[in-house]
Amino acid sequence: MNQLPGIFLNVLAPVFLLVLLGYLTGPRLQLEARTLSRFAYFILTPAFVFYVLSQTRIEVGLAGRMIGFITVVYLGSILVALLIARLLKCSPAMTAAYVMLAAFGNVGNFGLPIIQFAEGPGALGVATVYFLANLVLAFIVCVSAANFSRGFSVGMAVQVFRTPALLALPPALLFNWFEITLPPVVMRPLELLSGALIPTMLIVLGAQLAAAGIPRLNADLLIASAIRLISGPALAFGIVEWFALPQLERNVGILQASMPTAVLVSIIAMENNLLPEFVTATVLFSNLASIVTLAIVLVFL
Template sequence: MFTPFEVAYSVITPIFLVVLAGAYLGRRLRLDARTLSNLIIYLFTPCLIIQGISTTSLEGDEIGQIALFVTLISVILAALATLLARLFHYERQTESAFVLSVFTMNAANYGIPFNEFAFGEAARDRALLYYLSTAVLANTLGIFIISRGNASSRQAFLNVFRVPLIYVTVFAFALNATDSRLPLPFERAVALLGDATIPAMLLVLGFQLSRSSVRDKLRAVALAVGLRLILGPLLALGLVMLMGLEGLTRDVMIVQSGMPTAVMAGVFAVEFRSDPEFATTVILVSTLASILTLSILLSLLGA
């Protein structure tokens, strides 16, 4: 059984060390978060997607189940968050950041090692595929939602096709389906760039936190954190029962759905100028609160 100390020491502390480095450098050197966010969206993440999808060892049926699960839970959370944001009359930019903060989860640098630590090495591929599915949704539905904070629905829709991830995903699945590989120099270059994705995201989070203040939006922050950490795994429990998922796949789906807000939400909020202060605050608070909520969740699952 996990203890909060193990979660904090083994998973959370390395994340916050990188974030703190970003916050210090961002304040000291006045670094521009948008430059790094552009590299993440247009270069690092596409390489990570190619690396992850093209080399996964999971069977086609299980890939389809996980992708469907992630799509369903993300759409349900996004729809519910949109309704609540309209009900409470959030400003347009805050609404976009709120919705994105609720339906995107940190399934990568937090979720993958956490699941591997909890369930063993066999959980890694499932946790990775969950993350890749969320990354595809974040780069499509997520970009549409966050763009609407500052643009028309038409422009927000067009922004989805500005980023390369849709095309890269098709290419990566084609490589996987045909059991093909990139030429060795390209494969190694893609791996190097893909490995830079998560550290770069954490640095952007640090840059943004060094200049954030959302004292007038604390209730909205608390609501977003509650939806992400509590409603997420509850919805996941219902979905795994509905879809008939069992064993390790079931446990990984539930735990990944209880992860804190994805760092990518902050990256997109910076890139598309939709209340990045709100998004980064939700990321920080949800990550800290998850030490307790994930420990409870694992004890309920019997891990």
């Protein structure tokens, strides 16, 4: 535990300081969090995915084990959420909210910068593989959970694969496998855009949290946050040896499994009118509480 001060100052504090900057300046500068988030979602994220993955060399079998690992961990968290909601006799809407909050980790806004500071810039390619794997699973689960009372349609799942980050994946893999190098006039703008992703997402997160206001604590909020913050790392540490991952891929995977709930969950809840106030408050609280839980995970790594 003597490592905690250093971990907090060198890994977590830089990330939370940018979030705090967005939190303080967002309302004062009247930053449009929606506009900035759309810019990050439609332009910066696909540029980042293409730039990083087109140059990251990850063996196919290893990538498969990584995706299998993170998928099993998040499915385990979803199962925990379902069981606890059942034991508490939650309403269908609250059960769906529990599932959504457990399924979607903040593997972009938080995961990428924390991993970069903790494991070095070379870990970003590995983190991006985990990020994309959780993105696919989370969108399918969250959209299904939000709409389960109205019935599921194939169209819901199809929308997942129209996500800009996922559309950038096939060409990135193609350029990677064939070791194609684009001219500097193309790669340098992509490099600049990809470098802007992490600070932009952190500022946006702060502005979104400021708009959400101070969360009101209640039992459901604390339980749902605990499921995301505790079940993820507990399952990750428990099963990681099954997948025979190298040290870097192991550490990055455990960190991505330990992230708080993504802000996108609150957007999905709002769009589907699924307890939006509760979901937004829980997202905010889980991100604040992760200061403690992520520090503990980093100590054990």
